[in-house]
Amino acid sequence: MEIKRPIYMDSHATTPVDPRVFEAMLPYFSEIFGNAGSIDHNYGAVAADAVKKAREQCAHILNAQSEEIIFTSGATESDNIAILGVAEQYAAKGDHIITCVTEHKAVLDTCKHLQMAGKSVTYLPVDHYGLVDPGQVEDAITEKTVLISIMAANNEIGTIAPIKEIGEIAHKHGVLFHTDAAQAVGHIPMDAKEMNIDLLSFSGHKIYGPKGIGGLYVRGSKPRVKLSPIVFGGGQEKGIRSGTLNVTGIVGLGEALAIARKEMGKEEKRFRQWTMQMFDAFKEAYPSVMLNGHPTQRLAHNLNVCFPGIESKALIHLLRDDVSISAGSACTTTSVEPSHVLLAIGRTVEESHSAVRFGLGRGNSEKEVGLGIKKVYDYLKQLEKLK
Numbered sequence: 001m002e003i004k005r006p007i008y009m010d011s012h013a014t015t016p017v018d019p020r021v022f023e024a025m026l027p028y029f030s031e032i033f034g035n036a037g038s039i040d041h042n043y044g045a046v047a048a049d050a051v052k053k054a055r056e057q058c059a060h061i062l063n064a065q066s067e068e069i070i071f072t073s074g075a076t077e078s079d080n081i082a083i084l085g086v087a088e089q090y091a092a093k094g095d096h097i098i099t100c101v102t103e104h105k106a107v108l109d110t111c112k113h114l115q116m117a118g119k120s121v122t123y124l125p126v127d128h129y130g131l132v133d134p135g136q137v138e139d140a141i142t143e144k145t146v147l148i149s150i151m152a153a154n155n156e157i158g159t160i161a162p163i164k165e166i167g168e169i170a171h172k173h174g175v176l177f178h179t180d181a182a183q184a185v186g187h188i189p190m191d192a193k194e195m196n197i198d199l200l201s202f203s204g205h206k207i208y209g210p211k212g213i214g215g216l217y218v219r220g221s222k223p224r225v226k227l228s229p230i231v232f233g234g235g236q237e238k239g240i241r242s243g244t245l246n247v248t249g250i251v252g253l254g255e256a257l258a259i260a261r262k263e264m265g266k267e268e269k270r271f272r273q274w275t276m277q278m279f280d281a282f283k284e285a286y287p288s289v290m291l292n293g294h295p296t297q298r299l300a301h302n303l304n305v306c307f308p309g310i311e312s313k314a315l316i317h318l319l320r321d322d323v324s325i326s327a328g329s330a331c332t333t334t335s336v337e338p339s340h341v342l343l344a345i346g347r348t349v350e351e352s353h354s355a356v357r358f359g360l361g362r363g364n365s366e367k368e369v370g371l372g373i374k375k376v377y378d379y380l381k382q383l384e385k386l387k
């Protein structure tokens with residue numbers, strides 16, 4: 001099927017593989033195809049070397065040690081391993097987990113699953129900007145709390161959580177701290193040590209790496225985090241995640257993070273300027289437009305807005321051949337339910353259905369931003385006439 005190529009502005013859903021990443025991956029499909037576990041021969045040893053290098057690249061961007069990185073199939077699996085793994089491993093210590101209402105379903109549904117199994121979970125609210133209050137996190141801790149799981153940056157509204165403060169609180173109380181950083185790693189600085197993070201989930205396809213690969217940082221000391229596995233088999237990845245390593249994907253993930261480490265500062269500046277420019281233009285075209293998320297403590301490439309009175313599905317449909325954007329999380333686009341994140345920040349159901357999310361990416365140019373603004377403007381005017 002030939003696909004039309006509208007301007008892509010849905011980078012929170014996924015990103016294209018960077019050509020440099022693709023180049024680095026290519027030899028590992030058929031030339032260097034060895035099993036990284038078969039190190040007794042050259043094919044396996046070369047693959048194992050590539051995995052070693054990628055592990056160092058992943059560790060580097062998180063200020064972690066390479067032994068602290070576990071490769072997984074993506075952030076969903078990392079979230080599951082972290083939460084289920086802690087719940088089981090530390091069951092003798094307690095059965096309580098703290099998280100928040102705006103988390104990704106990979107965290108929320110894993111917590112719900114644990115509740116069905118008799119564990120107790122506190123879902124903290126957020127303020128109008130989508131920020132969780134570290135004071136409320138501290139108040140929610142009981143002697144039974146084993147884990148706090150708060151996402152680093154929200155995938156719908158881009159709000160960046162006070163991760164360092166929450167990490168400090170967790171450690172003060174001897175509770176482990178997990179953060180789903182799928183939307184943060186490679187976009188904003190994430191320092192596992194400085195931020196007191198014990199477990200951190202990340203994903204390849206949100207940072208110009210391939211789909212189906214991701215990782216979990218697992219703190220190796222002070223404290224050394226132990227996880228019960230949820231998948232059993234050959235004992236790869238220290239027995240935490242059995243299964244033959246996806247060498248090609250791992251090479252891509254490592255390369256993507258190495259590039260991001262060097263380039264994210266510059267990209268951040270460019271994106272911030274563009275998303276501000278877009279919001280200003282939308283405000284002029286549609287004065288009742290509302291910004292969703294924090295005005296400054298947000299991912300620079302994210303812009304989530306409500307156009308009250310406009311059905312977001314209609315706007316997205318009109319834009320379909322020109323600009324690809326979405327109404328919110330890719331995992332829930334087929335759902336008619338309003339976004340749980342927008343409701344949590346106080347939007348009404350009606351307002352939630354008028355929200356659109358722009359996610360700028362490495363491939364976007366200033367010209368595309370200008371064109372995007374123009375197209376949104378034109379279709380908003382068209383839809384307004386129908387009101």
Ligand SMILES: Cc1ncc(COP(=O)(O)O)c(C=O)c1O
Pocket residue numbers: 012013073074075076077104106151153154155180181182183202203204205213214330331
């Ligand atoms: C915050 C967050 N967590 C988890 C995920 C799931 O990541 P993956 O697609 O790598 O499983 C996503 C992707 O949509 C996300 O945005």
